[in-house]
Amino acid sequence: MKRSIIALAFAVLLFPLQSMGQAKLKVGLMLPYSGTYAALGDAIEKGFRLYLAEQGGRIAGREVEFVKLDDESDPAKATDNANKLVKRDNVDVLVGTVHSGVAMAMAKVAKDNGTLLIIPNAGAVAVTGPMCAENIFRSSFSNWQPGYAMGEVAAKRGAKKVVTITWKYAAGDESVGGFKESFEKAGGQVVKELSLPFPNVEFQPLLTEIAAIKPDAVYTFFAGGGAVKFVKDYAAAGLKDKIPLYGAGFITDGTLEAQGADAQGLLTTLHYGDGLDVPKDKTFRAAYAKAYGAQPDVYAVQGYDAAQMLAIGLNAAGGDVSKKAEIAKAIVAAKIDSPRGTFTIGANHNPVQDMYLRQVVGKDNKVIGVATPALADPGRGCKM
């Protein structure tokens, strides 16, 4: 027993050390490869690798080596996992992840160790707010952004009284917060904020409540399985054609196949969509389809842009990850040529980007306009 434990200890602690010693650029991909978000992690990695392939497998002249780690979307293990990449595998860059709680833990580790971190999805406001740091970047969005954009849209479309509904969790609260901020600034009123525990999906009582309140519109933030069910329940409760449903883009992203007819015509806001008139998007989609035999989604774009941001920063620093100030300066100064359209990185290291208004048509989230151009997250509490 004891001997086998010691053998295991050697295997676990020493195995990964074998591949050390070259000047390769080590990129630690800490993404969900199992569980609910596995598909998202997969898309992010594919996007990242696509950009790398376009660059001939090198960033700033250095060959790239990946160290992959499944974060299981489990925040309880997140600090350990991030530490493993930083301290055991000595990665030069951390890339990850999808789950906000895990990303929060990663940000803490990155901040403590000074490791460069690029977040390719998780929208936790705190990461580019109070937790912001010179070496922490995001290639996706903050939860606040799509909500804020939709608040303006809802007000413009004449809604006065709105009910919001979301899971009682940080991402939902932040999204609703963004919506409320712009909507009430434009003179509207959020008459009731409904919520239910994450990831509970028994929406029926809340839908009954909505029907009783009779608001002008409903704003919602759900994702994944909850998004599918909410849209279906909303239609089944007979509300779809009577009270417009507005949502942050995730309610119809990657879920349209499951939602079917019930999602048709829904309006959502996000920084990406289908039918964008952006040349870069067309080449990106073609390349992605050729490489992987599937259409890319917003997560693939975020992975792709994470790689781009890394390249911009490292090129400016001559491939030296320790020159954090130069990396940050270059990334903040850059105009990033993304499939979502050109965007920049704000002072708090969150993208400043156009938020698109999209409508569900068939199996597409068709872009029908820009809801808010060049929207920047306020980065409240960020001191850099």
Add this chain to the structure above:
Amino acid sequence: MSARAIRIAVFVAAALALALFPLVGGKFGVDFVTKMMVFAIFALSLELLVGQAGLVCFGQAAFFGIAAYATVLATPRTGAASVWWLLPAALGASGLFALFMGALSIRTRGVYFIMVTLAFSQMAYYVAHDTPLGGGTDGIYLDYTPALGIAGTPLLDLGKPWPFYYFVLAMLVAVFVFLGAILRSRFGHALAGIRVNEQRMRAAGFSTYPYKLAAFVLSGLVAGLAGFLFAVKDGFVNPELMGWNVSGTVLMMIILGGIGHLRGAVIGAFAFSLLEEFFKLDSVFGDFAKHWHLGVGLAIIACVAAMPHGIAGGRLRRATASNTEDAEVHRGKP
């Protein structure tokens, strides 16, 4: 050498090995062993309940998480808190919850007890999960590492890996010795009696409920210590710390190490962490490493199936025999 002398020698050798490890362990190694030691303390708390008192608690994560949250929430926004009052505060929180949870769940037995403890820990989970107090689902940061000092003079900087490592090691040794003393004391013997045959203990005149409740609260306190250390180590807490897979994991640890003695909990905590890492090694399992849960699951099933008399031997079975006492009264002689 007597068996007792050998046990003490092994204990001292293990503690020494752990004390010397940072010299060779490297940054990650120190981190990893720190984590395993925290979990060893956590596993010891459950061993006290499951192995010594015969109470199969499936909600141990609640104490761990509550203390971790209390550590973060009690730290002032403006600066570091002193360990001298932060640790008691964290332990107080987990101990109080253990008192509440134990008072209710010890009224039940067997399968019921397992389910009730699980449900109560889920309740704690949902409180952290659904209220903005602790940052909701995203969790919350510990902004300042607690300060350990005497009369204003700092003793150890717990924010640095090495000092923290030794702090955790000292705690582990202290808990081990403390629990060892408890088990040898009259209280420990009474617990053992209750585990083996509660009915007989009642017939002898032991009110078993307060004994079990005391064990439950004590276990909650020790788990709380582990939670406090975890919060300080990571500087970040999240509701998932109270999730039921954390309870399941720690249960797995003590079983892997062997139930019925304290060293089993420590060995199990180390072995389980290593095993988990092993199943995740890309270099061994390649692409299949991402389905490492399957490996763990099959290992567990094989483990149960391969040991017909139970990993715990007959001890726990007898512990639950008293649960069917009522039924036997029916059956025996109506």
Add this chain to the structure above:
Amino acid sequence: MNSLALRGERLTRKWGGVVALDGVSIALHRGEIHALIGTNGAGKSTLVNVLSGEIEASSGSVELGGVDVTRWTQPRRARAGLGRSYQRSTIFPQFTVRENCRLAAQARFQRPWRWWSPASADEPTHRVSRDVARRVGLGEALDREAGSLSHGEKRQLEIAMCLATDPQVLLLDEPLAGMGAEESERMLALLAGLREGHAILLVEHDMDAVFRIADRITVLVDGAVIASGTPRAVRDNPGVQTAYLGGAA
């Protein structure tokens, strides 16, 4: 001096629709062995369980040393001097004989909060365990593991553990069950020696033994007392003869 130690009054216990005990009254006196006999299923064990507080009576009352203890829990009754043994051996097999006795004795001097002092260093409980082990004839076996004892020795240990709690009343559930002739003799001698200073309720199947040792006998049939009195009176009771002893007596 009033020698009444334990009294059960009109005790009834129902399981759903089944009446296990039907208004049973019984009185145990110090210095007497009171045997309880009856066929299987007559309610003997239920009566012992109700008296000791292990199960609640549906109705009726229990008095211990003149105090109404009907609402008391079993541990409380035990601490007040009501000891019992079980039909099946309920010793702690991994413990030594000494530990078994010590654990029972500990019920008297609990003080569980003294966590720093090892149980093995506790003098009062040690003294008690040595005494009771010697008294039941296990003085030589103090450090043997209880699981390794012979059947008869286990039953003796069972009695020793009862004694360790310093009871005034002993409820003994079939202490002779499964014993060989020689072992039975030893146990009967032991029980006879315990008569002094204790009130003993002896549930037993072995009729020869019962009629030899008992001062008083109560006969249960279908949960009710059909006869109670001296061995002679019970033996001569026609109801008992037909219901229980058959033509044998």
Add this chain to the structure above:
Amino acid sequence: MDLATFLVQCLNALQYGLLLFLVASGLTLIFGVMGVINLAHGSFYMLGAYMAYALAPAFANLGGLGFFATLAAGVVLAVVFGYLLEWAFFSFLYERDHLQQVLMTYGLILVFEELRSLAMGDDVHGVAAPAWLSGSIPLGTLMAYPVYRLFISGVCVLLALGLYAVISRTRLGMMIRAGASNREMVSSLGVDVRQLFRVMFAAGVALAALAGMLAAPVSSVYPGMGNQVLIICFVVVVIGGIGSIRGALAAALLVGAVDTFGKVFFPQAAGVLVYVLMALVLLWRPGGLFKAT
């Protein structure tokens, strides 16, 4: 809240409670009769939902009957699966202590989740309700109640009545009742206990899977869906009393009501209310509302 809204909320509570009952009844039977704590029960619910998703295309050409064909095929598969599972993994667990049962079934959860991931992927899938059930009944100007939810409630009520009839009227039911209060007694009745257990277990799996299949169109199918149901079903079983079908029904309806109205009136505390209810019941009656004695 006006009366109409209140009534609709009651309907919501009823429907949710009935669905919970379906899952919890299997769980309580397996607990009560076989004395096995089965953490993997939620996995059977998930299995059912995924079967509804995977089998539907096979019966699509049957039109309106296709839905029932899917249900029937799913139940048959679930019974076979449960029977084999009992034989392979559970038959030797009865003699083991609870700790080992917890372990084994915890291991099974991990295995089931990974197998699901390997076989079906990690995507969220929707399952269409049959066309003739997919409408809504308009109530007042804005409200409408989905027909499919009424259908679920109807099926659950029928099943509950069926279960009640089986348990109170048949020989099998008598054995189940006897087993729940006293396991050893059943074997003394001259029953082949192994066979009884195997049938019971298969029935429990089928009930959970059926619940999963029925729920699939309203809940969609997604990874980890089983574990969520499992814990709430534990609460139901604890409140109702282990082994009691009546208790499971009462407790499920109670939990459904507390959850539904909790969400509306105390959204901040909705997640905790059910557990508070459990704590209160435990205080009052440690053995649950309908302790099987």
